[in-house]
Amino acid sequence: MPDPGxxxxxxxxxxxxxxxxxxxxxxxxxxxxxxxxxxxxxxxxxLxxxxxxLLRTLGDASLFFYEVSEAVERRTxxxxxxxxxxxxxxxxxxxxxxxxxxxxxxxxxAGHVLADVAHVGDxxxxxQPGVPVVLQGVWVAGPVPGLADLDGSSDDGWHLRTDxxxxxxxxxxxxxxxxxxxxxxxxxxx
Amino acid sequence: xGTTTGTAAGTRDTTGSPRSRLLGVVTLLAVAxxxxxxxxxxxxxxxxxxxxxxxxxxxxxxxxxxxxxxxAVMTYLAYxxxxxxxxxxxxKRTPWWDVTAHxxxxxxxxxxxxxxxxxxxxxxxxxxxxxxxxxxxxxxxxVLFLMFTGYLALRRTTDDPRRQARRAAVVALVAVLDIPLVxxxxxxxxxxxxxxRSTIGxxxxxxxxxxxLFFGFVTAGLVLAWLLLHRFRVGxxxxxxxxxxxxxxxxxxxAETDDAEVLRSVGERAAGEGTxxxxxxxx
Amino acid sequence: xxxxxYLVAGWGIVVGVLGTYAVRLVRRGRALSGRVPEVHRxxxxxxxxxxxxxGRASGA
Numbered sequence: 001m002p003d004p005g006x007x008x009x010x011x012x013x014x015x016x017x018x019x020x021x022x023x024x025x026x027x028x029x030x031x032x033x034x035x036x037x038x039x040x041x042x043x044x045x046x047l048x049x050x051x052x053x054l055l056r057t058l059g060d061a062s063l064f065f066y067e068v069s070e071a072v073e074r075r076t077x078x079x080x081x082x083x084x085x086x087x088x089x090x091x092x093x094x095x096x097x098x099x100x101x102x103x104x105x106x107x108x109x110a111g112h113v114l115a116d117v118a119h120v121g122d123x124x125x126x127x128q129p130g131v132p133v134v135l136q137g138v139w140v141a142g143p144v145p146g147l148a149d150l151d152g153s154s155d156d157g158w159h160l161r162t163d164x165x166x167x168x169x170x171x172x173x174x175x176x177x178x179x180x181x182x183x184x185x186x187x188x189x190x
Numbered sequence: 191x192g193t194t195t196g197t198a199a200g201t202r203d204t205t206g207s208p209r210s211r212l213l214g215v216v217t218l219l220a221v222a223x224x225x226x227x228x229x230x231x232x233x234x235x236x237x238x239x240x241x242x243x244x245x246x247x248x249x250x251x252x253x254x255x256x257x258x259x260x261x262a263v264m265t266y267l268a269y270x271x272x273x274x275x276x277x278x279x280x281x282k283r284t285p286w287w288d289v290t291a292h293x294x295x296x297x298x299x300x301x302x303x304x305x306x307x308x309x310x311x312x313x314x315x316x317x318x319x320x321x322x323x324x325x326x327x328x329x330x331x332x333v334l335f336l337m338f339t340g341y342l343a344l345r346r347t348t349d350d351p352r353r354q355a356r357r358a359a360v361v362a363l364v365a366v367l368d369i370p371l372v373x374x375x376x377x378x379x380x381x382x383x384x385x386x387r388s389t390i391g392x393x394x395x396x397x398x399x400x401x402x403l404f405f406g407f408v409t410a411g412l413v414l415a416w417l418l419l420h421r422f423r424v425g426x427x428x429x430x431x432x433x434x435x436x437x438x439x440x441x442x443x444x445a446e447t448d449d450a451e452v453l454r455s456v457g458e459r460a461a462g463e464g465t466x467x468x469x470x471x472x473x
Numbered sequence: 474x475x476x477x478x479y480l481v482a483g484w485g486i487v488v489g490v491l492g493t494y495a496v497r498l499v500r501r502g503r504a505l506s507g508r509v510p511e512v513h514r515x516x517x518x519x520x521x522x523x524x525x526x527x528g529r530a531s532g533a
Contacts, residue, residue: 039346046340050333057329064324064382084324091242124318130239131246134384166317169248171386172394173235205502207516221488234475249475254483261487300494304487311483315476413491420498423516427505430513 065134068110075139075158084136085160086168087115091129092151098161105146107153108135114154116144119162126167137162205423210416217412224409227402228256254312256402260410262305262331266369268298268414269338273366276359285429288355291362293421295341297414302335317384326375327385334372337365351432 065084066074087108094105103120106129117135127133137160144150144159206214235252236245272294278287309328310320322328341361345354376387389395395403474480511517 036347036349039343042343043340043347046336046343050336050340053329053332053336056323057326125315126246126248126318128239128244128246129242130244166319166322166384168384169316169386171389171392173252173389173399174394174396175233175235175237203503203506205499205506205516210516225484229480251476251479253480257484257487300490304490307486308483311479311486315479417491417495417498420495420502423514424498424502424505427502427509427513430509431505434509434513 067113068108068115069113071139071160072113072115078139080138082136082138084134085115086110086132086134088132089117089127089129090114090152092149093129094146094149096146098145103145105144105150107150108133108160114152116147116150116153116155116159117162118144118146118159119165121163121165124165124167126169127165132168132170134166134168135160135162136164205420205427210419213412213416213419217409217416220405220409220412224256224402224405227398227405228253232256232398232402248316251312251315252399254308256406257410258305258308258312259403260406261301261308263407264410264414265298265301265305265334266373267411268294268301268418269334269362269366269369271418272298272338272362276362279355279359283352283355285351285355288351288359289422289425289429291355291359292345293418293425295338295358295362297417297421299335299338299342300417301410301414302331302338306331306335322384324383325385326379326383327372330368330372330375334365334368337361337368341365351429 068087071085087110090107235247275291
């Protein structure tokens with residue numbers, strides 16, 4: 001398939017001595033442009049990819065995440081559905097085994113609302129108290145394992161059992177002048 | 191190498207000019223200075239938590255932002271140039287606008303791809319994930335990249351340069367509408383996106399860190415300018431080579447036609463004179 | 474220094490991709506320049522970056 005950019009190498013066809021000599025300077029300016037199948041397939045593939053990305057983003061409600069207060073408020077509605085929740089881990093992490101797997105237990109906070117969390121699996125590399133995280137998991141009825149060792153827990157008869165953690169980093173690069181949102185005054189979620 | 195009338199073929203058969211060479215040297219120097227600023231002179235992002243007293247932050251991963259953020263801003267600029275040039279294509283219908291739009295789209299797509307890659311590499315240690323499907327900033331950026339990839343693919347679907355230019359211009363003008371979504375997504379979908387809000391807009395950066403980021407913008411701008419300039423000239427030469435080839439082909443055909451007519455007339459004259467066909471033409 | 478591998482990969486990919494792209498552009502430009510008369514390469518003489526908007530009559 002000739003590239004228009006390679007035009008000079010293209011010489012219109014036809015016998016040089018034949019009576020029906022074609023002087024039309026095709027193929028660079030054809031009356032009816034030729035389609036290139038590979039490029040058409042590429043365009044279709046890109047369109048499919050765009051639609052797939054949009055569907056993936058918009059179609060899955062669990063991709064959006066709740067504040068701790070929202071998650072607590074909608075606990076009944078969420079039932080055993082998986083969802084994402086954002087909040088700030090409180091100081092006082094407890095490492096133990098939950099259902100035979102290594103886990104870290106802590107209290108998540110947003111504003112004045114708290115929720116206890118048992119995160120199963122390795123936490124994020126930069127996970128630490130005071131740095132907001134987004135967790136994915138479900139509500140579980142019953143107190144969180146290791147509750148007795150947890151300072152300032154919500155202790156409301158429920159806890160979050162999560163297995164996916166990402167750190168929600170802030171946008172502050174001012175070193176010592178950095179401001180952190182106040183969190184956790186010990187008021188548990190209802 | 192081809193036709194060259196200059197004294198030194200190596201210096202004249204290029205897309206370079208004295209000014210673009212100077213731009214190239216300045217750009218390389220800027221890249222080197224940015225490297226020193228980013229890796230030697232600036233500190234890692236380490237802060238002391240006011241409550242826990244522990245160190246937190248991005249640590250040395252922050253050095254990725256000195257290239258990631260400037261590339262993102264220059265992606266907007268390149269696609270913006272493409273959009274303006276696309277309007278020119280539809281209004282003025284001259285190749286200059288089309289070559290400009292094509293160049294800006296291609297360079298912008300290279301930049302956009304690098305934004306996605308550097309963001310992903312930064313996200314692994316800082317966020318704990320290579321990619322978040324739910325993040326609006328990431329998704330809108332990916333869609334932007336895909337749409338301009340489609341723009342470049344669309345240009346290859348036909349041999350007709352006029353159709354190529356018009357169709358691509360329309361796609362560019364649609365695709366560029368995604369840029370405000372990309373840029374504002376972290377504000378419009380706050381608490382629904384993992385990506386942090388704007389740092390510069392909220393003045394949460396200062397001193398050498400701010401200067402290095404600013405210098406990153408300058409450097410990425412220089413790289414963009416150099417690439418755009420040379421990609422434009424390549425596109426310009428492609429068009430010129432196409433037209434030059436067409437003109438050469440027409441001239442060649444005319445010459446061949448003249449030869450054929452001479453041969454035919456000679457043959458007819460020879461037949462009329464009753465000679466055997468192997469006589470010398472023009473004898 | 475922390476996260477050295479990520480930094481090397483990220484910066485390395487950026488420099489590598491942009492450098493490779495720049496070299497390809499230069500080579501493509503050289504190949505095309507040899508096939509086009511100098512009259513089409515205004516940057517060889519003119520101060521302007523790449524010719525005028527109205528510099529061509531055909532095409533798109």
